[in-house]
Amino acid sequence: MLRASIWTTRLAGLGVLGVLIFLHPVAVPGGAATQQAAFAGLFLGEVLLALAEANRLPEPADRIMRPAALMLVIATGCLGATASGDGSYMIIFAITAIQAAVADLGLTLALTVAASGMLASEAGGIVFNQGVGTCLGFPLLLVVGMMLGRSRADYRIRAEQAAALLAQHEQLRAEQRRADVLDERARLAREIHDVLAHSLGALGIQIQMARALITDRGDTAAALTALEAAQRMATEGLVEARRAVHALRSDTLPLHEELARLVPCEIVGEPRPVPPDATVALIRITQESLVNAAKHAPEAEVEVRLAYTDGGVRLVIANDLPVGAAAASPLRTIDGGYGLTGMRERLELLRGTLEAGPVAGRWLVAADLPLPVSVPAQA
Structure with missing residues (x-):
C-alpha cells in the first residue's frame, strides 16, 4: 500500500512536470525540444520502473529492464535539467533513480x-553553455x-538481518517450547509409572497369589x-494417585517447606533451590x-533429616x-518392594542413589541427590 502511494505521487509529479515543460518551453535554442524529448524518455523509464516494482515484468526481462530503465531515467533527467527552466526539476x-x-x-x-x-549532465552543460555551477553541481x-542510496542499502541489509535473527529467535523459542512439552510429558509418564504401574503390578501379584x-x-x-492386602494396595494406590494429581496441578514449594508440610524435619546446612x-x-x-513406618513399626518415632551439602x-x-x-531379613514395603524400587528408578534418572535397610536396630532410608552448581530459582 505504501509503495503504491509513493509511485502514485511520483507519477503525479511527473505529470505536473510534463505540463510545465510543454506549456512553458525554455527560450534556449534547442532547449525546448531537448527537454521534451528528455521528458519522454524520463516518463518511459519511470513507467518501466513502476512495472518492475509491481513485479509485472518477466524474470529474464526484469534483470535487463531494471538497470536499463534506471539508466534512462538518470541520463534523460540530467540532460533535460541542463536546459534550465521548469525542466530543471x-x-x-535522476537523484531518486541513482539512490535506487x-x-x-x-x-x-x-x-x-x-x-x-x-556524462549526460556534462554534455548538456556544454551544449547549452551552462556555468560551472551546473557542470559541477549536477554530478x-x-x-x-549515491551516498543516500548506500545508506538505504545498509539500512535494508540491517533490516533483513534483524528479520532473520527474529525468525531464528522465534524458531528457537518454538523448539524450546517443544522441548518443555516433551519434558513435561516425560514427567507425567514417570508419575503415572510410579503411582500406577508399581501399584497395579503388586496388586496383580496379590490377586494371583490368592x-x-x-x-x-x-x-x-x-x-x-x-x-x-490387595484391597489395601488398591486403596493406597488410589490415595497416591490423588496425591500425584495434586502435585501435578500445583507448583512445588522449596524442598524444606514441602517436607515440613508432611512431617517435622531437621534441616542441616543452608537451604538451596532444588x-x-x-x-x-x-x-x-x-x-x-x-507409610512403611506406619505399617511395620506403628509405635516407632520417625526421624527425618535433610542436609544441604556442597554437592547436593x-x-x-x-x-x-x-x-x-533387627536380625530378620531386610524389611520390604507392603507391595513387595515396588515402592522403593520406583523411588530408586526415579533418583537414577536424576543421577541420585537410594539406600534402604536395617542399621543398628533401625530402618534407614537414605537418598543422595547431586545438584548443579547453579540451579534456576523455583516458581
Missing part, C-alpha cells in the same frame, strides 16, 4: 548508471544521491488375607517411608524396628 527524478540503483543493483552496474548521468548531486492359594491349596484363610522434579522425587520417598542434598528417614525384627 528533472534532476530530482545503488541500493538495488551491484556496484558495477550502479557506477555505470551514475556515469551515464554525469555532485548524483554523488550525494487365586493360587484357593485353587492349589484350598487355603481360604490365607487367600482372604492376600485379598485384604529443581521441581528432584523435589517431587524426594517428597515421594518421604511419603513412601512414612541428602535425605535420611529413620525409625526404630519392632522387637525381633
